[in-house]
Amino acid sequence: MSSTPDSARGGTATLPRPEVIRHPDVGDGAAMWRVARDSRRLDLNPPYAYLLWARDFAATSLVAEVDGEVGGFVSGFRRPEAPGTLMVxxxxxxxxxxGRGLAGQLLDELARRTGAHTLETTITEGNPAxxxxxxxxxxRxxxxxxxxxxxxxxxxxxxxxxxxxLLHRITPLRGTG
Incomplete structure (x- = not known):
């Protein structure tokens, strides 16, 4: 799946941080779907998939609340054959x-919370951001x-x-030995 950052810079900005970065729950599934739909860059899954993701992969996913609403999310899972690898x-x-650096904050926090050694994601060449x-x-x-x-x-x-x-493999992640 393609990934979509919050800005062309791809780094964290010095703008205000989200109020809360937390693991999602089923109540966040619809908002995650809406954010994905409105991005116009992601391969949109049915709403049902985001509900399941918020339930079954909450430990390897995060949502960012801004002004009490889900303003962003990152979804991931540990690869069954390589549990030290987090697939975003x-x-x-x-x-x-x-423009707040929110995507970078979500990735940094997910790496910290999961303690993964390696992060993988796939991106098409047509997604430079x-x-x-x-x-x-x-x-970082x-x-x-x-x-x-x-x-x-x-x-x-x-x-x-x-x-x-294209598979992007980032390793070793900081603090994982």
Whole structure:
């Protein structure tokens, strides 16, 4: 899945921080879906998927509350074959909350809370803002950032205009040994 940062800088700004960064619950699923939909960059899953994500993957996902509303989220999971690896599925920030460095704050906090050794995500070449976000995250972590092919156009169904997904692997994350 593509990832969407909150700004072209991809780094944290000196603007006000969100009121709360916390793990989601089922009550956040609809807001997560809305933020993803409104980003116009993510592959939008059905609302049901965000409800399940908020229930079953809450420990590896975060929401940011701004003015009492979900202003952004990051969803992830630990890879079953590599439990030290956190796979970031989606990251999105509401348009009203962009420019605060919120996407970077969500990634930093998720890495801290999960204690993961490695972070992976996939990004298409046509999403330079997300590429900059994860490059900035790697620099803040003092980690290596390696990009390789993961899913080519031939892996996707014939319908649609699917872009190849590149695997971004950032390791070792700070504080994980």
């Amino acid at each position: 599925w989606q990251i999105a920030v509401d348009e009203s909350c962009r 997300s590429i900059r976000l994860f490059e900035s995250f790697a620099r 972590q003092g980690a290596g950032h390696h990009v390789t092919d993961l899913f080519g156009a031939e892996h996707f169904p014939g319908e649609g205009d699917w872009q190849p997904e």
